[in-house]
């Protein structure tokens with residue numbers, strides 16, 4: 001479908017972007033545009049698109065004073081995956097982000113856009129959720145930090161207010177000891193969203209030693225805290241029980257990508273596979 005007419009503005013600062021979003025017409029912020037433009041072609045009606053890519057410094061990926069990491073709103077996924085600190089301390093993010101789309105798409109799409117889109121099938125959201133990330137939300141009212149555990153609400157719906165820009169994602173400090181395994185099934189590699197995927201991690205600096213994140217099997221990206229706590233108490237001997245808890249936590253739908261029964265069965269199998277890999 002042809003793209004409908006809209007007012008395109010390239011902001012040069014966050015203040016300018018916020019002012020453009022507060023002029024009483026329906027507007028959307030744009031990072032890579034790989035979700036936004038596709039949605040505007042199909043159904044989304046937007047009068048103004050505010051491009052954030054020309055704001056200087058917004059693509060930075062940098063260590064924070066407390067030893068964590070900040071990923072700027074326009075940092076593209078390829079740069080995140082290539083970054084030495086991300087590779088050393090946040091392997092879960094590298095594994096999940098490397099599975100998003102194809103190479104050309106990752107050169108354009110951003111982590112922040114992936115999170116803001118609010119899809120339960122988003123590949124980077126599950127890693128950021130399991131890593132206890134925070135979204136930095138800025139509006140004309142000021143700045144607030146939104147834990148990703150509170151960010152995802154329903155498909156396409158997040159805790160971000162429509163006039164808030166997510167200027168960055170903040171990750172807490174992590175050691176280099178994390179093991180991560182991302183097991184993902186899709187109809188066509190590089191061209192399709194996950195039908196179902198499971199992230200498992202062990203170690204690093206998380207308060208819980210184990211993390212299990214589920215993709216495309218509920219209205220939002222999920223963790224499985226009950227299974228994580230069981231594994232923390234009992235270790236690898238509880239892998240089967242933890243995978244069963246993960247399967248029972250999932251509330252998938254049937255759609256063109258797979259049936260609910262298939263997805264539930266795959267949550268069990270992929271959780272087992274992932275936990276075996278991170279405890280080996």
Ligand SMILES: Cc1cc2nc3c(=O)[nH]c(=O)nc-3n(C[C@H](O)[C@H](O)[C@H](O)COP(=O)(O)OP(=O)(O)OC[C@H]3O[C@@H](n4cnc5c(N)ncnc54)[C@H](O)[C@@H]3O)c2cc1C
Pocket residue numbers: 028029030031032033034035036037038052073099100101102105108109110111112113114115116117121122123124164165166167190191192193194
């Ligand atoms: C062919 C194809 C394959 C794909 N495959 C995958 C896949 O395998 N896995 C996957 O997870 N996704 C996939 N996607 C979806 C998409 O590419 C990703 O979600 C991507 O990360 C979106 O990033 P973006 O920078 O392009 O976001 P945009 O399209 O610019 O924005 C996405 C949404 O977030 C909002 N937004 C963006 N930045 C901000 C900000 N800073 N503050 C507030 N709101 C903001 C926009 O208004 C929009 O609603 C695919 C898309 C295509 C076209």
